Amino acid sequence: MKPSESGVESVSNNGSNYLINPLKPFDSGEYWCESDTGEYSNTVNITVHGGHVILESPPLPVTEGHSVTLNCRYKKTPSDLTADFYKDGSLIRTESTGVMTIPAVSQSDEGLYSCRHPELGRSPESWMTVTGATPSPPSPFTGTKM
Incomplete structure (x- = not known):
């Protein structure tokens, strides 16, 4: 999201990082970056x-077979948090960097995710929807000439 579209008065640009201060619940949403040449990030x-x-x-949904990364962060400063990751309320793993990657998402990965830092608390839950992989186009017939 471009700072001008964020509706936030106090936005500071530090290179390719943006700091929105103060951060409020209505700042929730989908964010992306745009380069000077008009290209968009994920x-x-x-x-x-x-x-x-x-x-x-x-952003939702994610496509089956693709890699997905979840990042657990302390909202005031960028940090590498040791975090517990939960799916549907059950602990699935602990990551010392606060980053959990699912290398190839499947339908069984669909569900409610959250993370928890032992001292800072738990994040809200976020639903991840997994859609089926897009089928490949059929290969052309490679028969012999008669």
Whole structure:
């Protein structure tokens, strides 16, 4: 999202990083970057809440077979948090960097995700929808001439 579209008065640009201050729940949404040449980055869905921990997840839905990265962050400063990742309320793994990657998403990965830092608290849950992979076009017939 371009700063002019964010509706936020206090936006500071530090190179390719943007700081929105103060951050409010209505700042939740889909964010992306645009280069000087008009190219767009991948989007990220960010939910803002009153707590200190946020879960950055890809925009919905994700395609089966693709890689997905979930990032657990402390909202005031960029940081590498040791975080527990949960799916549907159950602990699935702990990552010392606060980043969890699912190399090839499948339908069984669909569900509610959250993360928790032992001292800073838990993020809100975020639903991840997984859609089927797009089928490849049929290969052309490679018969012999008669």
